[in-house]
């Protein structure tokens with residue numbers, strides 16, 4: 084395992100300056116934690132993340148032994164199963180300088196929950212702590228670690244942004260995605276009336292308590308529609324699928340994308356749930 | 359009270375279909391949430407106070423026996439009596455005995471969630487005691503034979519038309535044609551009816567927000583002043599409180615008080631904060647002749663020794679439920695027992711057993727707002743998760759049905775076998791795409807009905823990232839041309 088790079092070492096710069104590095108000659112090596120939802124439902128988010136990271140000067144690898152972060156088991160109370168999966172993740176990602184996920188929920192799981200989940204297990208607590216310290220959500224990594232201040236991209240029109248609960252409250256991410264979005268030429272960011280509120284997804288909650296989940300996402304869909312923006316972004320695919328599902332069922336013509344797609348300028352492909 | 363927490367899902371679905379209730383629930387975020395946010399913004403030291411309050415309570419919980427003894431000593435010195443009740447049944451029996459010994463028949467009650475927990479009214483009324491709830495919200499639900507749907511606003515599920523109808527039905531002595539459209543008219547009428555109850559009461563029962571060890575006082579916080587009348591006008595005053603209400607000093611009390619009203623209603627402090635310190639002393643102009651404190655354990659000693667200890671820091675402000683998207687959607691009655699919302703979802707399994715309440719810890723998206731707003735920094739989602747673990751270990755009914763459990767097991771196994779997982783993922787995506795191409799939607803696909811009943815299921819884009827990435831990597835290696843930042847498509 085490599086020594087961990089101090090996070091403040093990255094110099095402030097603009098994305099798009101590929102080739103420049105954060106640690107004097109050596110590009111940081113990022114292990115991309117794809118997340119199971121991106122893998123299954125929206126591979127373009129993975130490609131967008133790779134593009135953003137590479138343009139910001141990182142070397143990106145995608146370990147093949149990754150599957151999922153283990154939240155479905157963990158949130159269902161099955162800690163033994165979750166811990167087995169967590170161990171696999173730690174072992175797969177330990178060799179990298181950083182672990183980056185295009186999801187607050189999965190990054191939160193790796194960063195905030197693995198230490199407790201793996202306590203007393205086969206991996207020493209210091210190793211888990213060192214792993215957790217290098218896990219980052221994508222937008223926070225770009226801004227806080229790599230010092231990216233502006234994104235060289237263009238997107239014309241109004242856009243609204245949904246904060247995932249795990250970004251907001253588990254990882255304290257609020258300004259980073261907004262800062263990146265505001266730097267995009269032509270993009271006008273309109274805030275939701277109640278940006279702190281959950282979309283009602285909650286993983287298996289959305290199917291265990293479908294009726295309640297639906298009531299919660301209905302309010303989110305109404306808030307989104309009220310902004311008048313034709314596009315809503317978020318950093319978590321779970322929220323996005325839930326929101327798109329509701330908007331589409333209600334016949335609303337609002338498009339839904341992961342924030343990485345817009346930041347990477349990869350909006351040629353149809354939006355989520357559109358053909 | 360019979361718990362229906364096992365039927366949480368059915369309760370919730372009924373609540374979601376109740377148009378009147380849904381309209382009433384809109385007041386929760388509108389009122390409480392915005393007011394709390396404003397109150398918090400006005401107090402720069404809010405977070406510092408939270409740290410202090412948490413430390414006070416943690417210290418108390420670590421030394422609970424000592425503080426309880428000190429408190430008891432002070433109450434006895436002041437001429438009062440302290441009764442220890444291990445269970446709700448014991449507490450009810452103690453209270454019945456006190457009332458009988460004092461020859462008390464007419465009883466007024468201030469708002470007390472602990473008395474709800476011990477189902478006190480259900481014990482007193484059949485024995486011929488005339489019990490009147492004097493908190494307006496509690497009075498309303500008593501008339502309707504309901505239970506509180508919120509710990510500080512027990513009748514938050516009602517609207518004023520329902521109240522007017524109930525008043526006309528119950529207050530027969532008043533003129534039938536009286537106008538009752540305005541909330542002020544309703545309040546005035548309740549006040550008029552309750553005044554007579556206060557004056558006629560033999561005994562008054564109140565809860566306690568705090569029990570102060572150094573002085574032996576019980577503190578109640580109200581906005582209506584009904585608690586004061588309940589505890590000072592009757593001959594006998596009985597305080598019912600659970601063990602963890604203890605705070606060491608008056609200074610500590612004020613620290614926590616500064617958080618309580620702000621977190622609850624967004625007020626700087628409640629209208630009345632009243633300290634009762636024992637029976638009337640020689641020379642006092644008023645106050646009760648007898649002063650009793652019934653201390654309820656009801657499982658709290660066990661909680662104290664468990665992982666769930668932090669929930670005993672709770673000061674019952676209600677902020678967690680006010681900010682909970684699930685509570686906001688379904689209201690308090692769906693939770694099926696005394697305490698609703700996140701605090702209820704943690705407490706109920708502890709007090710009535712996880713087997714009776716397993717659906718409650720599942721009733722959370724883990725959005726974390728409850729923990730964020732809790733003035734006592736109780737890690738509510740973490741405690742809910744602990745209950746989910748217990749339920750999983752105990753295979754408690756009402757959590758995941760066996761099909762779901764089987765699917766989870768299979769998925770967990772696959773997740774630990776990446777090659778097979780990736781194969782299965784490619785297959786699954788292929789099938790979903792095929793389904794989509796054929797039917798234009800994913801409704802009716804296996805395992806999706808609980809989702810698609812309410813929402814569309816967006817189709818997967820096509821291919822898995824892993825497969826596309828490998829292909830892309832091969833292309834990259836083969837072609838020296840620069841990568842154009844596009845996935846290689848299908």
Ligand code: SF4
Pocket residue numbers: 621671672673674675676677678679701728731732733734735736
């Ligand atoms: S758990 Fe916290 S927020 Fe909820 S009622 Fe108790 S003190 Fe208030």
